[in-house]
Amino acid sequence: MIYELLSKYFIYWLIFTLFLLGIYGMLEKRNLMKKIMGMNIMQVSVIAFFLVLGQKAGGTLPILITGVTDVDKYVNPLPHALMLTAIVVSLSTTGVALALLMRIKGIYGAIEEDEVIRRMNK
Amino acid sequence: MREQLLVLIVVVPLMASLIAPLLAYLSKRLVRGFAVLAILVAHLSAVLSLKEVLSQGTLYYHFGGWAPPWGIEYVLDPLSAGLAVLISFISLMALIYSKTELEEVTWIRRGVFYALFLLSTTGLLGMIVTGDVFNLYVFLEISSLSTYALIASGGTKAIFAAFRYLVIGTIGGTFYLLGVGYLYAVTGTLNMADLAVRIQPVLDSPPVITAVALMIVGLGIKMALFPLHGWLPDAHTYAPTPISAIISGIMIKVPAYVMFRIFYFIMGSGEGPVPSALTVIGCIGAAGIIYGSIMAIAQKEFKRILAYSSMAQIGYIAVGFAIGNIYGIIGALFHILNHAVMKSCLFLIAGAVKWKTGEYTIDKIILVSKKLPITMGAFLVAAFSMVGLPPTAGFFSKWYLVLGAFEAGKWPFIVVIVLSSLLNAVYFFRIIENVYLRKGTGTEDTPAIRKLELPITMLVPILLLGAGILLIGVFNEQIIAQVIQYAVPGGGF
Numbered sequence: 001m002i003y004e005l006l007s008k009y010f011i012y013w014l015i016f017t018l019f020l021l022g023i024y025g026m027l028e029k030r031n032l033m034k035k036i037m038g039m040n041i042m043q044v045s046v047i048a049f050f051l052v053l054g055q056k057a058g059g060t061l062p063i064l065i066t067g068v069t070d071v072d073k074y075v076n077p078l079p080h081a082l083m084l085t086a087i088v089v090s091l092s093t094t095g096v097a098l099a100l101l102m103r104i105k106g107i108y109g110a111i112e113e114d115e116v117i118r119r120m121n122k
Numbered sequence: 123m124r125e126q127l128l129v130l131i132v133v134v135p136l137m138a139s140l141i142a143p144l145l146a147y148l149s150k151r152l153v154r155g156f157a158v159l160a161i162l163v164a165h166l167s168a169v170l171s172l173k174e175v176l177s178q179g180t181l182y183y184h185f186g187g188w189a190p191p192w193g194i195e196y197v198l199d200p201l202s203a204g205l206a207v208l209i210s211f212i213s214l215m216a217l218i219y220s221k222t223e224l225e226e227v228t229w230i231r232r233g234v235f236y237a238l239f240l241l242s243t244t245g246l247l248g249m250i251v252t253g254d255v256f257n258l259y260v261f262l263e264i265s266s267l268s269t270y271a272l273i274a275s276g277g278t279k280a281i282f283a284a285f286r287y288l289v290i291g292t293i294g295g296t297f298y299l300l301g302v303g304y305l306y307a308v309t310g311t312l313n314m315a316d317l318a319v320r321i322q323p324v325l326d327s328p329p330v331i332t333a334v335a336l337m338i339v340g341l342g343i344k345m346a347l348f349p350l351h352g353w354l355p356d357a358h359t360y361a362p363t364p365i366s367a368i369i370s371g372i373m374i375k376v377p378a379y380v381m382f383r384i385f386y387f388i389m390g391s392g393e394g395p396v397p398s399a400l401t402v403i404g405c406i407g408a409a410g411i412i413y414g415s416i417m418a419i420a421q422k423e424f425k426r427i428l429a430y431s432s433m434a435q436i437g438y439i440a441v442g443f444a445i446g447n448i449y450g451i452i453g454a455l456f457h458i459l460n461h462a463v464m465k466s467c468l469f470l471i472a473g474a475v476k477w478k479t480g481e482y483t484i485d486k487i488i489l490v491s492k493k494l495p496i497t498m499g500a501f502l503v504a505a506f507s508m509v510g511l512p513p514t515a516g517f518f519s520k521w522y523l524v525l526g527a528f529e530a531g532k533w534p535f536i537v538v539i540v541l542s543s544l545l546n547a548v549y550f551f552r553i554i555e556n557v558y559l560r561k562g563t564g565t566e567d568t569p570a571i572r573k574l575e576l577p578i579t580m581l582v583p584i585l586l587l588g589a590g591i592l593l594i595g596v597f598n599e600q601i602i603a604q605v606i607q608y609a610v611p612g613g614g615f
Binding site for chain 2: 023026032035036039042043046049050053079082085086089092093096097100101103104107116117120
């Protein structure tokens with residue numbers, strides 16, 4: 001049972017750990033840059049989750065090889081296409097977050113969260 | 123042309139937002155007229171599509187000619203069409219209002235503001251019109267990202283509020299995406315109609331229960347349900363006024379619509395994990411109503427009061443969906459319409475008061491009714507509607523909610539709704555007292571009678587929305603019988 005758990009589902013446990021690490025980073029760290037990094041880690045774990053969904057035992061890359069038309073021989077390409085979109089969304093979000101962070105640094109001179117709040121309320 | 127009307131709703135603002143910065147380089151008036159024209163075209167397409175849907179049934183549009191479930195399709199049924207009309211109208215009002223925000227800015231800033239505004243409207247309209255759950259995630263992120271940047275244009279305090287909204291909102295979108303992943307893993311399809319068929323055999327399996335829980339959290343963050351509302355007060359208070367009106371009026375309603383679609387149309391409200399999910403949503407909605415109303419009483423800034431009030435009103439919609447019978451759903455859908463019109467009107471009035479007097483706390487705006495008589499008249503109508511006095515629109519949506527709760531036998535909801543109406547009355551009447559009745563100590567200069575109290579681009583949206591509140595209240599039976607009744611799953615009465 002342990003063997004089956006580790007071989008079939010171990011990858012999902014790793015993805016779950018990565019997801020929780022990302023959320024932990026966003027909650028616990030005070031530096032705003034580390035929060036952005038935590039957000040990125042969380043999004044990457046969701047991307048990996050989708051990709052692992054599409055795997056098949058014995059499947060190869062989903063590019064058509066002439067003569068081989070059996071569906072079981074190819075990995076499911078749909079999650080890969082969806083995750084391209086998700087990667088672009090993650091990239092844009094990181095870009096906007098970094099631009100806002102640069103403005104926060106320019107106005108308040110700090111990127112620690114409690115320091116910024118203190119200077120904001122002064 | 124008729125079969126392309128459905129797509130014009132989304133494509134026209136999208137193309138316009140790409141062209142807007144170029145036009146801003148050429149001339150100030152050109153970009154303004156162009157943006158207003160784009161949203162007007164989207165609004166007219168939505169109105170014509172609504173008429174066609176009501177007479178002919180659901181409209182479909184397959185992108186690229188690929189039939190579903192392989193391709194993405196846009197589906198327009200009465201619920202989507204009605205919401206598309208509402209969203210494009212409120213967006214148009216806010217765009218007209220935003221002329222005074224952009225008086226002395228550089229051409230780049232003006233062009234980018236209009237581009238982001240049009241993108242935000244595209245995202246919201248796309249979320250309503252699409253028939254594919256992953257396409258919905260794409261439009262959700264489009265509207266959210268443009269909103270983060272628009273909020274950040276509101277000054278120095280707004281930037282941190284926008285950053286906080288960005289981090290929290292991205293968590294919400296990611297949870298929704300994870301829920302979509304689980305549903306895809308179990309059924310293998312992303313099309314909403316196909317999902318509704320394929321998910322029925324597996325409704326009680328652990329992946330679907332996980333997906334429901336993740337979607338409640340994800341959409342709850344975007345919708346600002348009670349414990350997940352942390353981004354809301356700061357984002358609404360410090361954003362520029364038309365953007366506050368957009369976020370509070372329509373951006374927090376569309377995830378509620380998505381939740382309604384997933385729980386009632388795709389999964390069916392009687393089976394599997396959905397009844398427990400609806401009970402949870404009802405409880406946290408009720409808690410949010412009370413919490414929002416009490417926190418609103420404690421605030422001193424005008425826009426912050428309205429922000430906490432928005433949080434409470436989303437609780438009404440959540441309670442309406444949780445009640446489950448036809449009156450509850452009609453009440454919730456009608457409240458989406460009402461609150462969008464009321465709250466945008468209130469935020470635009472708050473911005474007008476700040477523009478005219480420079481004050482933004484309610485104890486300093488004494489006797490503003492002498493300077494802004496027409497605007498404060500609209501404020502009176504909107505405040506009565508929020509409290510729930512007939513014949514304004516707010517009374518009827520609360521009436522339907524209480525009727526639905528009474529028929530379903532859920533007494534705590536009735537107590538919560540009535541109590542929150544009293545709490546709403548407390549803070550709105552305090553503002554009315556300050557504005558109309560308090561004796562001022564300073565000199566109040568009587569304005570010249572000829573000049574209009576506000577620029578016409580600020581006055582017209584406020585008056586249209588205020589008149590809309592009264593009209594929706596008086597004609598509520600026609601609206602419900604002709605549009606909302608068909609939006610309920612399973613047909614009408």
